[in-house]
Each structure stands twice: as C-alpha cells, then as structure tokens.
Amino acid sequence: MIDKSIDANDYKKFCTFLEHQCGIVLGDNKQYLVKSRLTPLLAKYKAQSLGEIVTRAMSVTERQLRAAVVDAMTTNETLWFRDTYPFDVLKNDIFPQYDKRIAPIKIWSAASSSGQEPYSIAMSALEYQQRKISGGKVQITGTDISPSMLDMCKAATYDSLALARGLSQQRKQQFFEPANDTGAMQLKPEVKKLVSFRQMNLLDSYSLLGKFDIIFCRNVLIYFSAENKAKILKQFASSLNPDGYLFLGASESISGLSDDFAMQRCNPGIVYRLKS
Numbered sequence: 567m568i569d570k571s572i573d574a575n576d577y578k579k580f581c582t583f584l585e586h587q588c589g590i591v592l593g594d595n596k597q598y599l600v601k602s603r604l605t606p607l608l609a610k611y612k613a614q615s616l617g618e619i620v621t622r623a624m625s626v627t628e629r630q631l632r633a634a635v636v637d638a639m640t641t642n643e644t645l646w647f648r649d650t651y652p653f654d655v656l657k658n659d660i661f662p663q664y665d666k667r668i669a670p671i672k673i674w675s676a677a678s679s680s681g682q683e684p685y686s687i688a689m690s691a692l693e694y695q696q697r698k699i700s701g702g703k704v705q706i707t708g709t710d711i712s713p714s715m716l717d718m719c720k721a722a723t724y725d726s727l728a729l730a731r732g733l734s735q736q737r738k739q740q741f742f743e744p745a746n747d748t749g750a751m752q753l754k755p756e757v758k759k760l761v762s763f764r765q766m767n768l769l770d771s772y773s774l775l776g777k778f779d780i781i782f783c784r785n786v787l788i789y790f791s792a793e794n795k796a797k798i799l800k801q802f803a804s805s806l807n808p809d810g811y812l813f814l815g816a817s818e819s820i821s822g823l824s825d826d827f828a829m830q831r832c833n834p835g836i837v838y839r840l841k842s
Contacts, residue, residue, distance in 0.1 A: 570605055572597055572616045580620045587636050588711055589769045589798075590789045603638040607631070637712045644679040646686050646732035648784065651835035652813045653690045659832070660780065660811060661694045670705045674775065674805070676768060676783040678708035680728070681719035681761075683782060685753060688760040689741050707775060709766035719763045722753040768798050772805045779807050785815035792823065799824040803840060812838040 572580070580600065581592045592599065604619050611631050613619045622628045623635040647653050664671050671691075675684035684706050691704040710716050726749040729738060742751040766775070768786070781802050787795050802812055803826035812827060814820070820827060820838060827838035 570601055570608075570616055572600055572620065576617045576620050579624065583620075583624045584636070584639055585791065587632075588640055588767055589791070589794045590639065591791050600639070604635060607634055607638065610634075633713070637714055640711050642677070642679055642785075644682045646682045646737075648683065648686075648732060649816050649835065651832055652782070652784070652837070653686055655832045655835065655837060656687065656690050656780075657694045657697075661691070664779070670703045671780065672776070672778045672807075673704055673706045673780045674778045674782065675706060675708045675761075676766070676781060677786040678710050678715070678719060678763070679712075680715050680724075681708065681722060681763075682728075682732070683784065684708035684719070684761045684763075685722065685757060687782065688757045689737060691760065692741070692756065704760055706761040707778075708761055708763045709775075710763075711765065711767050713765060716763050716765060719761075722758050723750050724752075725750050769794060772801050775805065777807050778805055778810060780811045780813070781806060782813045784813055785818070787814065787818050796823045799826065803827065806840045808840065808842065810840045812840070814838065 577597055577600065584590050584592060600620075601616060604616055607613070607619055608616070611619065611622070611634070613622065619631070619635065623632045625632075661671065673684075673687055675687060678684045687706055688704065691706075695703070708719055710719070723745045729742070729751055738751065741754055741757050743754055744750075745752040766772075768783075768790075783798070783802065787798065790798065799820055803824065806812065816835065820829075826841060828841050830837050830839055
C-alpha cells in the first residue's frame, strides 16, 4: 500500500533541500502542500511513499526525479492581468516616457509561470500602440525555473478554464484564435512574437540576461527567506537601466531589504523605481 504521509524528519530535510535548490521556504506545517504536489509523482517513479520520493530526490544519482520534484513544488497559480493596476500603469504612465526612444522597451517577467503575466504585458503594449502612432514597442523576456511551465509558455495555448481567469471577452476576441483542441485558444502571432522565454533560477546570476527598463517579479519573493529576498533585489537593481521600474506583488514590500529603490504610489498600487 502506498504511503502518502511524510514524517517530520523527512519534511525538515526536504525543506532544507528545497531552499537550497531554488530558494523556496516552506515553513512549518506545509506538509499538505508537499503531499498535494508530489503525490502525482509516486506512480511515475514507482515509489511506495512520499518519504521515498523525498529521499530519492535528494540523492545525487536521481537527477530526473530531483528536477521533477523541484518542478512540481515551484508551479504556482496565475491569471491574466493580475491586480489590473500594473498594466494600467504601464499604458498610462510608463510607456509614454519612452515614446521618443527608437530602441524597444525591454521588460523582464521573472517567474512567468504558464505565461499569463508576460503575455498580459504584451497585450498591454499592443493596446498602447493602438492609441499611439509610435511608442510602446517592447521586447519581453519571460523566465521560470520550471521546464514544464516554459513549455506551456511557448505553446501559448490555453483551455477554457485558464481563459476565464482575468481575461475579458474583448481581449479574448482580439488577441486569441481557436486552437485544435476543443475549447482551447491560442495567442495570435502578433502577441507571441513580443515574448521570448528561457529557464532561470532567481538565485543564480542574471548577467547573461542583459539590462531591462522594467522588471515584473510579482508574488514570488514571499516564498524566499529575507536573505535571499535581499540578494534577489540587489541583482534586480543591477539588471535595471537607470530610472528603471520594478513591479512586485500587492502584498510584497522591500522595506528593510533594499535601499536601491524609491517607492512610487500609483493610486491604486505602488511601483518601485531604481534610484539615480
């Protein structure tokens, strides 16, 4: 009989392992999350218990299982145009500042999950371009630690459930076209071509990504320790062009973690701007 429980000792070891691998801090009493995320791996990897999955994942010889475990634990919920205001701020306040610049606005969507955030940014840019003869041209880079999420991003095909989360009927008609699967829709090429994707662990160096004008890293820092949050924010500051912008989640704060940014109120919401 398969044992789907995880004892306290295995859980403690797994928490340490997961933070070392990708920075995520589970904290106490999150065994239920480990159970829900890792149970689907039991049959695939012929394991008799979650304890076995955890132990094998921490072994240096089980690289494929280790990758699958990290992938499962780092897959997060997302939706289109989350919180609304960041995308309004882009169109109303930030994009106009770049109207006279010939080079594209470079935007990084860190931890892009299944693609809703970077593609929402792309749709916002296209909507801005429709209002303006020039300006609003963007190059968007989406990164995530999860290979399976990146595959979904690149496919840009979403079922009816995903399409119902935050996407208006007008935007669905304007930016999507029917896919082969019943009820599924695919983003049009004009949206897809604005975004490229690559694998990235936020604890690694960002130097190969280049410089950006705007970084989105929303509802991600909450999973990291204070030490790793400070490290990530320092690297974001180094990755931004002068006076660049950083969007965090509505419940996230950089207070006590970084002095590199100045907070700007957007009414509603806030955005952080790199200090000169």
